[in-house]
Amino acid sequence: MSTSQAIYAGWMEIPTSAVNEDARRRAEDAAIAALVDQYAAALYRVAYSVLRNPSDAEDAVQEAFLRVLRHRHSLAEVRDHRVWLIRIVWNVTLDRKRRAKTRPETDDVAELARVLPAKGLSQEELAAAAEHHARVLACVERLPAKEREVLLLSAFEELTSVEIASVLGITESSVRSRLFRARNLMAELLDYERNEHERSLR
């Protein structure tokens, strides 16, 4: 019992239910803190893969955990916290992306070259790799929303197709068929882009 509680206990009786409530709240706070330590980085990467803006991704992670705090009473009912949290941050991220549709993302080559790891590459190779990454991201943006979502989530090593299905609220077979379509579309788009690029160089 804290000092303030001990002081007030003489005048005001704290009922058993209130003590339980306080203990429960503390346990929930501790559980949320543990979730932050364990999954904040993973959630950031999920948010960044969609928003591609560090501060926006961090804001999305904070908003996701604030939502968790609001629904902390249902924390005990969650079976897989990781998938549950990814689902929350995914929804937050999509909301943010929808709201900030007019704002340009950091798709420029220089920003990508700075962000993406490129060890042992010469300056020319680095520039070419950054240009390729930018082209890929532009093609990803041109995909239909359903295929794009599955493709983005499938890039995460730690997510299985079952978990992707759980995050998106669809069946596993839908995940597979969407991923198949997304790959075909991406291959076509990248092929077209490559041909256009080569034609422009001639």
Next chain:
Amino acid sequence: MNSNPHKPMSSAPNSDFGEETLRLIASLPAPQGLEDRVHKALGAAPRMGKVVAWPTGIRSRFSLESNWMRTAAAAAIVFVVVGGGWGVLNRVEQGQNGKVIVMPARIPASGGFSGAGAIRTPETIPGPTVKQPAKKAAAPKKNRIAQPAASHAAPQPVAQ
């Protein structure tokens, strides 16, 4: 590479779908101090109000769980409902003697229109009186064929 059979991307590692780029993005490290900032944000978030219990003395004597307190509360509710109903009924009874508005007897202007039995008709100002048009003498009918001049007229036979 992920050897998980449920991992969707593991089936085609070398094909160019731009997955390498997406994987690079997906494997980016989180910024330093992210967890601390999230902890701070959660600490600053407003919490729901805490339920404060009644003081011990008041709670033991005036607890809502006790029977007489419940009876008193029920009696108070009945009193309010009955009292309110009686008040409304009393006002309605008083209001039955409504004010009678006596309409002043209106003397119709001479020569005006009649009220045609209407309860209330707007006052009209006496308008201009229309003069009786003078009776004009009936205009002689014009003959279609012009009468010849007297000098050129054929001599009328004299009645004998």
